[in-house]
Amino acid sequence: MALFTQIASDQRLQLQNREKFKQVEGDLFEFKLNSEKMRLFAFRHRMTWYLVCGMSGKKENQLPPAEVERASILMNQAKAVLGCA
16 A cells, blocks of 8 residues: 555656556556555546456456456546546
């Protein structure tokens, strides 16, 4: 949580640890919690980060395309509600 808090509070979006936090596509980012074998998908609107969804599973580098698509759809729905679509 300390790393996520640090990333979320950085206004310049400095991605220091690309193993733990990286851009997936467009505005969609991935945050890895390897100790729990979980990944969280998030996007930023202005200075606020929004968690979209998460997945658990193996500690693999490749994301399942269906999970990325699901996260993108949920992100776009959230953006429409926020008025930033």
